[in-house]
Amino acid sequence: MKWLRNYIDKIKPTFEEGGKLWFLKSTFEAFETFLFTPNKTTQRGAHIRDYVDLKRTMFIVIIALIPSLLFGMFNVGYQYYKAQGISASYLQMFYFGFLKVLPIIIVTYITGLGIEFFFAQIRKHEVNEGFLVTGLLIPLIMPVNVPLWIVAVATAFAVIFGKEVYGGTGMNVFNPALLARAFVFFAYPKVISGDFPWIYNLQNIKVVDGFSGATPLANAAAHQIEKIPDNLTLFIGLIPGSIGETSKIAILLGAFILLFTGVASWRTMISVFVGGIFMSLILNLIGINPYMTISPLTQILMGGFMFGAVFMATDPVTSAQTNTGKYIYGFLIGVLAILIRVLNPAYPEGMMLAILFMNAFAPLIDYYIIQNNIRKRLARTKNATL
Amino acid sequence: MENKEPLFSAKIKKTFLEPLNINNPITIQILGICSALAVTVKFKPALVMAISVVVVTGFSNLIIALLRNTIPMRIRIIVQLTVIATLVIIVDQILKAFVYDVSKQLSVFVGLIITNCIVMGRLEAFAMANKPWPSFVDGIANGLGYGIILIIVAFFREILGNGTILNEKIIPDFLYNAGYLNNGLVILPPMALIFIGIIIWVQRGVLIKKK
Numbered sequence: 128m129k130w131l132r133n134y135i136d137k138i139k140p141t142f143e144e145g146g147k148l149w150f151l152k153s154t155f156e157a158f159e160t161f162l163f164t165p166n167k168t169t170q171r172g173a174h175i176r177d178y179v180d181l182k183r184t185m186f187i188v189i190i191a192l193i194p195s196l197l198f199g200m201f202n203v204g205y206q207y208y209k210a211q212g213i214s215a216s217y218l219q220m221f222y223f224g225f226l227k228v229l230p231i232i233i234v235t236y237i238t239g240l241g242i243e244f245f246f247a248q249i250r251k252h253e254v255n256e257g258f259l260v261t262g263l264l265i266p267l268i269m270p271v272n273v274p275l276w277i278v279a280v281a282t283a284f285a286v287i288f289g290k291e292v293y294g295g296t297g298m299n300v301f302n303p304a305l306l307a308r309a310f311v312f313f314a315y316p317k318v319i320s321g322d323f324p325w326i327y328n329l330q331n332i333k334v335v336d337g338f339s340g341a342t343p344l345a346n347a348a349a350h351q352i353e354k355i356p357d358n359l360t361l362f363i364g365l366i367p368g369s370i371g372e373t374s375k376i377a378i379l380l381g382a383f384i385l386l387f388t389g390v391a392s393w394r395t396m397i398s399v400f401v402g403g404i405f406m407s408l409i410l411n412l413i414g415i416n417p418y419m420t421i422s423p424l425t426q427i428l429m430g431g432f433m434f435g436a437v438f439m440a441t442d443p444v445t446s447a448q449t450n451t452g453k454y455i456y457g458f459l460i461g462v463l464a465i466l467i468r469v470l471n472p473a474y475p476e477g478m479m480l481a482i483l484f485m486n487a488f489a490p491l492i493d494y495y496i497i498q499n500n501i502r503k504r505l506a507r508t509k510n511a512t513l
Numbered sequence: 514m515e516n517k518e519p520l521f522s523a524k525i526k527k528t529f530l531e532p533l534n535i536n537n538p539i540t541i542q543i544l545g546i547c548s549a550l551a552v553t554v555k556f557k558p559a560l561v562m563a564i565s566v567v568v569v570t571g572f573s574n575l576i577i578a579l580l581r582n583t584i585p586m587r588i589r590i591i592v593q594l595t596v597i598a599t600l601v602i603i604v605d606q607i608l609k610a611f612v613y614d615v616s617k618q619l620s621v622f623v624g625l626i627i628t629n630c631i632v633m634g635r636l637e638a639f640a641m642a643n644k645p646w647p648s649f650v651d652g653i654a655n656g657l658g659y660g661i662i663l664i665i666v667a668f669f670r671e672i673l674g675n676g677t678i679l680n681e682k683i684i685p686d687f688l689y690n691a692g693y694l695n696n697g698l699v700i701l702p703p704m705a706l707i708f709i710g711i712i713i714w715v716q717r718g719v720l721i722k723k724k
Binding site for chain 1: 693698714
């Protein structure tokens with residue numbers, strides 16, 4: 128690696144102030160710190176340096192997403208061949224899915240990073256790493272059939288209006304990846320709802336009898352409970368759905384990595400599940416339509432609930448910051464996700480809306496937790512001095 | 514006449530130009546947002562709405578400026594409202610008589626010009642203290658400042674949301690055949706807010722640079 132370091136040091140002056148390519152300084156710095164740990168030290172004040180900086184944290188999330196991504200690629204191929212009744216080897220299925228998913232990932236990264244670099248450049252900021260994760264999350268929550276230009280538009284919308292207007296990474300109110308999905312959902316509902324988007328090119332291929340591209344959530348929303356696959360199938364995830372959300376095994380693997388490394392908050396994650404189960408139980412008690420009678424386990428295995436709980440709700444920027452706040456925030460996400468899903472058939476994916484909704488409320492939750500704490504401590508000091 | 518000021522003095526010019534840019538009622542004072550979100554789905558209603566507001570702000574400013582010395586301070590709001598309401602009803606009746614379909618699309622929003630903060634704000638801030646001619650110019654300019662934003666927003670919303678301008682197809686068919694879709698979000702009110710946000714963003718960016 129020595130030659131790389133030397134090369135970077137050699138071209139560095141061109142990007143320093145007064146150099147020829149000074150206007151590209153942030154871009155240069157981004158690549159330099161991407162390749163090597165920065166050796167800059169702070170001038171004053173005591174700072175604890177940790178190797179787990181923002182870039183490394185983001186990388187752990189990326190690693191945690193890889194099982195879902197690989198399984199998603201495989202599932203795209205699996206569903207495609209299954210729909211036509213063609214037998215294919217596992218490798219063939221994976222390769223097919225790989226070819227279909229890769230362009231979506233490339234488009235997302237090019238659009239998103241392009242905008243990030245552009246804004247960093249005109250603001251003379253460093254380029255932040257936040258988009259590395261967002262750029263992988265967006266493809267994972269899109270249907271495989273989504274047109275690439277829509278991916279680009281949605282990514283641009285999410286990065287500009289979800290992040291840059293608030294001041295960039297770490298300042299955003301809403302989860303950018305979910306914002307991209309919400310944008311597609313409201314702007315181009317045809318490409319992300321119904322039975323066709325989830326399997327590659329389903330409109331044009333010859334489908335075997337009895338095959339339907341409907342997702343379990345669509346079945347449930349249509350009150351066709353008997354069509355929902357059993358829990359084991361939902362768990363394994365060879366079902367139609369967004370690219371990364373189907374396999375709960377892969378998601379749990381990711382959850383394990385995130386929790387083991389301490390990157391994601393277990394408080395948020397667990398309380399989302401508790402909220403979802405709690406709400407499903409209440410709906411079971413009411414039970415006036417078939418959707419309400421679905422068992423809590425099936426509810427949390429369906430759709431993007433688990434993916435949202437593990438990768439979206441735990442986003443450290445947009446979730447509540449206080450520990451008590453995290454419990455409330457997660458619990459309400461779980462409750463709202465099931466509530467929206469069951470009571471409003473127009474929005475089958477309640478998880479997306481629930482998380483975005485609670486993103487908006489997270490600062491408020493934190494505010495009341497902190498105020499409450501201040502009041503308690505104030506009362507305590509008063510009592511102590513008396 | 515005691516007023517020897519020329520009809521288009523530098524001061525009048527300033528009164529006219531300020532509301533169009535550095536003192537725009539929507540983007541700087543953030544007034545009249547409600548109707549800006551509601552009537553900007555299509556170009557034509559926005560255009561009609563803009564003209565209606567220009568007429569109302571212009572003439573209410575003129576009338577109040579003429580009456581300003583005779584209005585008792587304590588009941589000025591009621592007098593102002595009477596003038597505005599009368600003008601709005603005249604505009605509404607004219608719209609109903611000549612462009613009925615647009616009038617139906619605008620529905621309550623023409624009537625709601627009465628409560629539009631811009632109109633009342635200009636009366637209080639300008640017409641009560643100035644002569645009729647500057648007041649008239651101020652009213653027209655504020656109406657135009659409001660109208661410009663409405664028209665810009667409506668232009669983008671109609672072309673992105675429906676692919677048309679004034680119901681004429683703008684986006685060519687081959688784009689649709691290539692997979693282009695109209696954006697459904699643009700038709701919803703949140704996107705109007707975002708468009709106004711973009712205009713404010715660009716405008717402030719330019720203004721700050723000038724300083």
